[in-house]
Amino acid sequence: MRTAGVSLFAFVVLLLAPLLGAADVSAQASPVAVTCAATPLAAEPTAFPLTITDDAGRQVTIERSPTRIVSIAPSNTEMLFALGLAERIVGVDSYSTYPPEAGQKPQVGSYLEPDLERIVATEPDLILATEAHVATVLPELDALGLPTIVIEPTDLDEVFSGMLRVGTITDVSSRAQHVVCELQARVDAVTDAVAGAPRPRVFFELSPDLYTAGPGSFVDDLISRAGGDNVAAGATELWPQLSAEAVVSADPEVILLADHEAGITAEQVAARPGWQQVSAVQQGRIVLLNADLVARPGPRVVDGLEAIAAALHPELLPESGS
Amino acid sequence: MLEVDHVTFGFGHGGSPVVSGASLALWPGRFVGLLGPNGSGKSTLLRLAAGLLHPQQGSIRLEGRTLGSLGRTEIARQVAVVPQQPLMPEAFTGWDIVVAGRTPHQAILRGTSPVDEAIVQRALALVDATHLVDRRVGEISGGEQQRLLLARALAQEPTVLLLDEPTAHLDLPHQLAILDLALRLARESGLAILGVFHDLNLTAAYCDELSLMREGRILVHGTPETVLSADWIAAVYGLDVTVVPHPQSGRPVVLPPAARPRPLNDDAFPTRSPQKADPSLVR
Amino acid sequence: MKLVTAPAAPGLFSGGLSARSRTVTPIIIAAVSVCVAGLLALAVGKAPLSPALPYELLLSRFGLAASAPASSTAETILLEIRLPRIVLAGLVGAALAVAGATYQGVFRNPLADPYLLGVASGASLGAVLAFVLPIPADLSRGGAVQVLAFVGANIAVVLVYLIARIGGSVPTTTLLLAGIAISAAASAATAYLMYIRGDQLLVIYSWLLGGFNVATWHEVRLITPMVLLSTGLMVLGGRVMNTMQFGEEQAAALGIAVEPAKLLLIGAATLATAAAVSVGGLIGFVGLVVPHITRLLIGPDYRRLAPTAALLGAAFLITADTGARAAAGPSEVPVGVITAAVGAPFFLLLLRRQKRIAFW
Numbered sequence: 001m002r003t004a005g006v007s008l009f010a011f012v013v014l015l016l017a018p019l020l021g022a023a024d025v026s027a028q029a030s031p032v033a034v035t036c037a038a039t040p041l042a043a044e045p046t047a048f049p050l051t052i053t054d055d056a057g058r059q060v061t062i063e064r065s066p067t068r069i070v071s072i073a074p075s076n077t078e079m080l081f082a083l084g085l086a087e088r089i090v091g092v093d094s095y096s097t098y099p100p101e102a103g104q105k106p107q108v109g110s111y112l113e114p115d116l117e118r119i120v121a122t123e124p125d126l127i128l129a130t131e132a133h134v135a136t137v138l139p140e141l142d143a144l145g146l147p148t149i150v151i152e153p154t155d156l157d158e159v160f161s162g163m164l165r166v167g168t169i170t171d172v173s174s175r176a177q178h179v180v181c182e183l184q185a186r187v188d189a190v191t192d193a194v195a196g197a198p199r200p201r202v203f204f205e206l207s208p209d210l211y212t213a214g215p216g217s218f219v220d221d222l223i224s225r226a227g228g229d230n231v232a233a234g235a236t237e238l239w240p241q242l243s244a245e246a247v248v249s250a251d252p253e254v255i256l257l258a259d260h261e262a263g264i265t266a267e268q269v270a271a272r273p274g275w276q277q278v279s280a281v282q283q284g285r286i287v288l289l290n291a292d293l294v295a296r297p298g299p300r301v302v303d304g305l306e307a308i309a310a311a312l313h314p315e316l317l318p319e320s321g322s
Numbered sequence: 323m324l325e326v327d328h329v330t331f332g333f334g335h336g337g338s339p340v341v342s343g344a345s346l347a348l349w350p351g352r353f354v355g356l357l358g359p360n361g362s363g364k365s366t367l368l369r370l371a372a373g374l375l376h377p378q379q380g381s382i383r384l385e386g387r388t389l390g391s392l393g394r395t396e397i398a399r400q401v402a403v404v405p406q407q408p409l410m411p412e413a414f415t416g417w418d419i420v421v422a423g424r425t426p427h428q429a430i431l432r433g434t435s436p437v438d439e440a441i442v443q444r445a446l447a448l449v450d451a452t453h454l455v456d457r458r459v460g461e462i463s464g465g466e467q468q469r470l471l472l473a474r475a476l477a478q479e480p481t482v483l484l485l486d487e488p489t490a491h492l493d494l495p496h497q498l499a500i501l502d503l504a505l506r507l508a509r510e511s512g513l514a515i516l517g518v519f520h521d522l523n524l525t526a527a528y529c530d531e532l533s534l535m536r537e538g539r540i541l542v543h544g545t546p547e548t549v550l551s552a553d554w555i556a557a558v559y560g561l562d563v564t565v566v567p568h569p570q571s572g573r574p575v576v577l578p579p580a581a582r583p584r585p586l587n588d589d590a591f592p593t594r595s596p597q598k599a600d601p602s603l604v605r
Numbered sequence: 606m607k608l609v610t611a612p613a614a615p616g617l618f619s620g621g622l623s624a625r626s627r628t629v630t631p632i633i634i635a636a637v638s639v640c641v642a643g644l645l646a647l648a649v650g651k652a653p654l655s656p657a658l659p660y661e662l663l664l665s666r667f668g669l670a671a672s673a674p675a676s677s678t679a680e681t682i683l684l685e686i687r688l689p690r691i692v693l694a695g696l697v698g699a700a701l702a703v704a705g706a707t708y709q710g711v712f713r714n715p716l717a718d719p720y721l722l723g724v725a726s727g728a729s730l731g732a733v734l735a736f737v738l739p740i741p742a743d744l745s746r747g748g749a750v751q752v753l754a755f756v757g758a759n760i761a762v763v764l765v766y767l768i769a770r771i772g773g774s775v776p777t778t779t780l781l782l783a784g785i786a787i788s789a790a791a792s793a794a795t796a797y798l799m800y801i802r803g804d805q806l807l808v809i810y811s812w813l814l815g816g817f818n819v820a821t822w823h824e825v826r827l828i829t830p831m832v833l834l835s836t837g838l839m840v841l842g843g844r845v846m847n848t849m850q851f852g853e854e855q856a857a858a859l860g861i862a863v864e865p866a867k868l869l870l871i872g873a874a875t876l877a878t879a880a881a882v883s884v885g886g887l888i889g890f891v892g893l894v895v896p897h898i899t900r901l902l903i904g905p906d907y908r909r910l911a912p913t914a915a916l917l918g919a920a921f922l923i924t925a926d927t928g929a930r931a932a933a934g935p936s937e938v939p940v941g942v943i944t945a946a947v948g949a950p951f952f953l954l955l956l957r958r959q960k961r962i963a964f965w
Contacts, residue, residue, distance in 0.1 A: 111803070207811060208819070209808065209811050209818060209819050210818055210819060211807060211811060214936070231935065234933075235934045235935050236934060237936055239807075240935065242651075242937070243817075243819070244819050246651035246935040246936075248652070249650075249652030249654075249678075249682055251678075263740050263745070273823065274681050276681075277681055394860050394863075397860070398859050403855075405854075405858075409855065411905060413900075413904065422848050422859055423859065426859060430844070476606075480606060507606065
């Protein structure tokens with residue numbers, strides 16, 4: 001865990017981030033040590049009933065602070081646990097595997113196919129969903145009168161604003177701000193450390209047939225912040241598929257493997273015909289990445305960012321990954 | 323020569339046989355006709371003779387060897403069939419149809435030799451279909467298709483020729499031409515020919531022997547004079563005919579009964595319409 | 606009975622000499638088109654190489670020109686990545702096209718394509734099993750996918766054949782129905798596996814879509830013997846297939862051993878398709894349309910149709926893959942999209958012009 005000092009300026013920037021967009025924090029010579037525990041801005045308790053617009057543009061009214069929360073997406077589950085709301089969770093989807101305590105919660109179906117009956121049986125007063133559920137199960141949840149909020153962060157900043165919003169909805173705003181502050185501090189530590197360093201060319205391998213993350217995708221954002229240049233930057237799709245020729249001729253200096261669950265190892269990549277001259281292969285910079293850290297838009301993306309940064313700039317980040 | 327010896331055959335299991343105890347002999351130079359009402363088993367018997375169906379009882383022997391002991395190719399080199407309702411790929415040309423008859427004589431890897439081509443040309447000439455050589459099957463008449471099929475059979479250079487209603491779609495001049503050709507091939511080249519026909523008179527005029535079938539059995543076999551008698555025709559077809567000798571050949575000529583409008587409730591041709599017919603139409 | 610006593614001079618009728626030349630010329634043109642497509646494909650790719658470089662490299666390899674100033678990177682990209690991909694696309698295109706022509710001939714059905722008897726669903730099930738089953742660490746999962754896809758395709762067709770066999774014969778209608786049944790069963794199993802392993806959806810979907818973007822000489826070596834063998838069998842069976850167009854009974858009357866012929870031809874077509882699918886995924890359209898286009902161009906004689914369709918199929922898929930690679934930016938269009946987008950309008954155009962003339 002990074003508890004390196006954070007400048008007050010960075011903290012204010014965090015609160016203003018939705019207005020200013022992602023702000024670029026340049027490295028300070030001597031960071032001012034301000035811990036996130038003492039926040040000058042005491043968060044006010046939430047006023048209920050609360051009407052918000054969620055990430056799918058839906059207006060949802062929360063009558064009172066929810067105490068029985070169901071999460072049907074693993075990213076949202078991780079958010080809830082990070083915000084210390086574990087006791088309030090009454091149902092999770094079967095893909096919610098982190099933290100391990102989530103496995104002890106009642107399951108309400110899979111992420112792709114939530115089980116309506118089980119959801120209703122838990123008597124929830126709040127359901128956290130994602131964009132993937134809008135077309136499928138959301139209409140039925142609305143018809144049953146169950147307050148459902150869609151959380152769909154598309155980049156790192158939106159993960160934090162999403163967590164703050166969940167904190168507001170569940171009336172734990174000050175705790176949420178604290179958690180987000182610490183996460184932001186870690187993010188800033190990374191971006192500070194890599195600022196000005198040469199940016200290596202990075203290939204992020206999502207599948208053995210060379211699907212990768214394109215511009216505008218989450219992973220692309222993380223690679224960028226971690227101080228790297230995505231070789232797929234010229235693509236137009238969110239998840240483009242490249243060819244061996246495209247990757248080899250782009251000559252990435254670091255290869256991030258997110259498909260080792262499909263059995264792909266660094267040795268196999270190095271053994272691919274024609275890949276021997278790729279810089280990443282020659283220097284042995286093929287790094288296995290836990291796909292969950294970058295696939296779930298929740299608090300662990302910061303872990304993902306740190307892992308990517310450690311792979312890209314091992315000399316700048318003494319503690320490699322967490 | 324081809325001998326069909328007391329064959330019995332039925333489709334499926336336990337059904338009544340379509341052909342029962344039928345026997346035929348086809349000799350070189352002889353033209354045999356096979357007659358009978360619809361559904362009497364004529365075509366089935368022909369397919370049995372060609373080895374396309376296997377009898378459940380009895381045997382079929384070609385030059386003394388049973389068909390079962392011969393390979394398909396060997397049979398096809400000697401026995402040629404002209405089918406009644408064939409599948410004709412529309413884009414094939416006349417040439418493609420007839421050259422298929424050379425298949426049993428061509429090795430797998432060898433193409434069409436000049437001898438093959440000459441045979442195909444000759445076969446086309448014999449049936450007067452030379453002008454069809456580049457025409458597509460889809461564009462020619464049924465009769466022209468039938469002549470191409472006969473040419474294909476001739477291109478096989480068979481010793482036994484089996485014809486299933488070969489004159490069905492032809493106009494009279496072509497009917498006579500085909501039958502003239504068959505008879506000439508029998509006499510000059512020693513072909514053994516079996517033809518299934520509906521036309522009693524043409525059969526009588528050309529065939530050396532006739533077999534008359536009814537309900538799967540051959541009731542009578544012999545010369546046209548013997549077989550085409552008013553009694554036998556009445557027994558097999560249930561028709562009341564007059565048989566007179568042909569003024570030139572002396573062969574029997576079958577004259578159907580005089581035409582008369584039948585009452586609409588006659589069993590021989592039951593009316594399909596459910597309403598009561600107009601009685602003023604009945605004479 | 607003898608119809609002729611001495612060989613007559615051919616040429617009196619058009620069926621003679623010109624028939625032979627009709628056999629040879631289209632095949633030569635088709636072979637040339639494969640070479641042209643392959644050579645053009647060499648110049649296209651994502652690597653920032655000059656278009657002339659591949660030709661300079663090849664010429665210098667054959668000693669016909671001075672050694673080209675190419676870095677070893679460029680040489681590796683061209684010879685280890687781009688060239689095998691082009692060759693593989695050609696092999697797969699040839700296999701699918703000639704298998705499609707064979708299925709159309711054996712079933713006498715213009716809608717037949719190489720995936721008809723359950724090859725596609727069997728291959729999909731095999732591939733999906735390879736994606737979801739645990740594989741020992743020292744084996745390559747990619748190799749497992751290829752093997753299981755190939756095995757699955759063949760097992761499906763063998764099952765279809767055994768189900769459809771009645772007595773000693775295998776009626777084509779029953780084969781088709783059994784193919785539908787086995788396809789449905791395999792598809793259901795595949796869908797279930799995809800459902801319980803939703804985490805593998807991307808790789809499975811990508812395999813189904815098909816493509817050559819990770820092709821190497823390894824895949825070429827893997828399928829070349831199979832493709833050559835089965836294509837050779839189908840080409841040799843040209844006359845047999847011509848005769849089978851008259852229906853199975855007439856073909857028997859003309860001396861064809863129908864059941865063994867069907868077994869051999871369907872077997873060869875299945876092997877070719879299984880090999881193609883195991884390395885290329887389910888690329889559609891090639892096996893259905895290329896035989897028809899070939900037929901429209903040179904007629905229905907299978908002795909000419911089989912080899913010409915194979916060559917045109919190779920040229921077609923090489924060109925489609927070139928189109929897939931030609932888009933700007935590092936990513937590619939799935940090759941199945943290109944084959945459909947190119948094949949469908951071309952086919953419709955040909956049909957309009959030839960509407961009056963029967964081509965089947």
